Amino acid sequence: MGKLNEKLTLLNGICPYFTMFPLDFPLNILKRRARKTDLVLDPFCGRGTTNFAARLVGLNSLGVDSSPVAAAITASKLVTATVDDILREAQLILTEYRANQIPTSEFWQWAYHPTVLDSLCRIREALLEDCSTAPRIALRGIVMGALHGPKQKTFPSYFSNQCPRTYAPKPAYALRYWLDRELLPEPMDVLAVIERRAKRYYGMTPVINGSVRLGDSRNEISLQPDHPENRFNWVITSPPYYGMRTYIPDQWLRNWFVGGSDTVNYTNQGQVVHASPKEFSDDLQQVWRNAARVCADDAKMVIRFGGITDRLVDPPVLIKSSLNESGWRIHAIRNAGTALEGKRQADSFLRKKTKPIIEYDVWATKQ
Ligand SMILES: C[S@@+](CC[C@H](N)C(=O)[O-])C[C@H]1O[C@@H](n2cnc3c(N)ncnc32)[C@H](O)[C@@H]1O
CATH class of the missing domain: 3.40.50.150 (Vaccinia Virus protein VP39)
Structure with a gap:
């Protein structure tokens, strides 16, 4: 190729x-x-x-x-969306939506920093209400890809505390893992993570859907x-x-x-x-x-x-x-x-x- x-x-x-x-x-x-x-x-x-x-x-x-x-x-993977449209949509959701259902169990408290979890819940609920446009379908894919994964040394690439990327850890196991290592979830700029990913994945896409x-x-x-x-x-x-x-x-x-x-x-x-x-x-x-x-x-x-x-x-x-x-x-x-x-x-x-x-x-x- x-x-x-x-x-x-x-x-x-x-x-x-x-x-x-x-x-x-x-x-x-x-x-x-x-x-x-x-x-x-x-x-x-x-x-x-x-x-x-x-x-x-x-x-x-x-x-x-x-x-x-x-x-x-x-x-x-089948939509055509521009980076600008995806970011505009994400920005709009983060400024205008309020989350109604934020999980509260111990797992969630350790898995995500509260501000990150709040942003994720806003995006989740907005997309559950309407995910019919190309920028929203692309945004959903981007957030799913960044939902959990390893902590990066440079800038964050995943929203979660230290996690595997391919599968979601079971809560009891993950809690033990984070507590044993004193790994706390960190705050991060959610929009910046989305922007980096949007540029990587949607900078150029073929036209056929x-x-x-x-x-x-x-x-x-x-x-x-x-x-x-x-x-x-x-x-x-x-x-x-x-x-x-x-x-x-x-x-x-x-x-x-x-x-x-x-x-x-x-x-x-x-x-x-x-x-x-x-x-x-x-x-x-x-x-x-x-x-x-x-x-x-x-x-x-x-x-x-x-x-x-x-x-x-x-x-x-x-x-x-x-x-x-x-x-x-x-x-x-x-x-x-x-x-x-x-x-x-x-x-x-x-x-x-x-x-x-x-x-x-x-x-x-x-x-
Ligand atoms: C081996 S994976 C396919 C992986 C795919 N080739 C790829 O590259 O990602 C098998 C898939 O079959 C789906 N599956 C299992 N039972 C199904 C059913 N009855 N109808 C439709 N999909 C089903 C699973 O959810 C899973 O995603």
């Missing part, structure tokens, strides 16, 4: 998410193989990597995810294209890895920011079922069937799939069974190497040893 394109890709890093695949994975497929008018679908879009890749090559796409955090991150939907892909309606006469030509996706049930609880702080509870949310509503390999495979099969129904006759699907090594389940067997009678024919299954769960090795706040995940790429065509 040339220099200009490297700058364009920065927006993909606006907010971390779990088990995201590298941008190059969907980008290389679309750059090499897609036609100019192709439409792209990701029924498990996560932080919107496939949709952003489609945007970079000038293709329209639809992303669907049942996690409000994933849908909000993806939305922030794309859309995202908060929905359960097991329901046929969730995958309907925006225009009913359209058909998707590509499905590039990565379903939850078998045994990883923590997408919602591990993102509970960001989930709070998009309207969820200010305590850890352990429900897995809208998520595929991990109770047994059979139930998991049946759920995936339903999604593949729904995808086949909204795809063109010559559509292709590429699935990156993996499993945590200590589960007594063979990922290729599981994915093959999910594709059985799903409307898709498998062409190839390739070993894509290993990845570390949620890239946790990058965090200074490690709670457990990371486990390698063996990944496979499955190529299929519509039957």
